[in-house]
Amino acid sequence: MPELPEVETVARGVGRHIAGLTVEWVHLERKDIVYGHPAPLCAALRGRRVQKVVRRGKQVHLDLVGGACLIVHLGMTGKLLVADRDEPIARHTHLRLTFRRRRIELRFVDPRRFGRIWLILDAEPDGPWIGRRPPPVAADPLRISLADFRDLLNRDRQIKALLLDQQPLSGVGNIYCDEALYRAGIHPGTRAADLDASMVGRLWRALRRVLNESIAAGGTTVSDYRSADNTTGWYQHKLRVYQRTGHPCRQCGTRIQRIAVAGRGTFICPQCQPVSRRRGSGQTPRRRL
Template sequence: MPELPEVETLRRALEHRLQGKTVQTVVIHYTPLVRQPSAEALSQVLPGQRLEAVQRRGKYLLWQWTDYTLVVHLRMEGKFWFGWSEHVQAKHVHAVLTFTDGTVLLYQDVRKFGTWDLVPKGKLHFVPGLEKLGPEPLATDFTPERLARQLAGHARSMIKSALLNQQVVAGLGNIYVDEALFLAKIHPERRVGTLQRRHVKSLHAAMVDVLQRGLAAGGASVRTYRHSNGEEGGFQHQLSVYGREGEPCRRCGQPIRRIVVAGRGTHFCPRCQRLPRSR
């Protein structure tokens, strides 16, 4: 699933290419993609709308049109890419937006889990889950103290599970949580309530570090993620633990282990990220 760095990279590219352009036609091939109002209604009201900005909240893309906001969640494998008219029938292309200047934007999703919600401006509360998102981890007001407050109600949860909760921190997923916990030397199964202030401070710094590096590298292409021009991101070449089961830890040489935490495959170093003994 695209996480904060991947979604932000896409946001920047989409805004750069499309800001100020007007939609001419919209074709939805997979109608369940549009949760509200409906695929037919969206195809009727979006033409003529001018794109003012593309914003991001957590893993959501917020397309700000003249009169509406289109809220898109890519889920597992949704992607936008620029193409030509001959690409509209390409495999797994579920939506095509054509702009008045001839630009063609395609939405492709092999798994069909992505969602589109078109709501009137100022009505984001109509989109389930959006208003309950936690703070943005790269925002200037996201401090170690803010992270501690967000974690306070999850003392009995494993730290990996807590960080995957989008109401705790928005935008994190499997890749960047594993990488941040490794950098902070915290075992993914450690209970939140056992973390001391120094651990939270270290975790905060690690989260910011891996997200900034992931963003600078254009995201991680570990599955099907690609930029809107078809190119891969580069952060997959910097990963310390994610996807490296059995390979030597870059810090101590111990083989990286893979376990399941909160139903998610989880990678860590058993030497660098020791689980404290229960007292």
């Protein structure tokens, strides 16, 4: 499933190609992927100019001049591809947008159809609406302050479960959660409220670092993810624990283990991420990663 760096890469890639262009036509193959305002998509979007394309949480927002917005959630296997009009249309292409005086089009392809699109024409919360609302966008790990991050972690939950929950923090999934906890030297089963100030600081920095490194690498492709230009990311070659079971830790040489935390396969270095006792017990990792 695309996480924050993949969605950011897609938004930037799509924006590079279509920001400033005017929608010419909308080809919608599957009406059931579109929620939001009940206006027909083509009538609503035709002639509108794309102001900018941005990531908000794990959503791609096409902000259109005049206040309308097309929100895309990629789900598990969704792709937003910029293609030449002459390129063959792949199976499971549910939506295509063409643009005036351009040969490119934007295609939404999603074999498993967990992805969704929302049409927002006005900000009226009680206005006409079809389907469910887009998931709320929680705090962004790249923008949240250390103080707010500290407040957010003051909860009686395992740190991994808390980070994976898209509330109160958005965009962090299994890959970057495991990588950030490893870099911070924190065991994923630690109770969030038990993290001391230095651990919280290390985790805040580690999250930003792994997310920014992955964005710079165009994201992580472990199965379906592709950028807007249909290329794979390459951060999978930089991962330090995720799916590296049995390989030596790059810091201490101990073999990476796969355990279960929060119901998810979880990759740790048992040496660098020792099980932490409750706050004040004094057991913290010896080395910063």
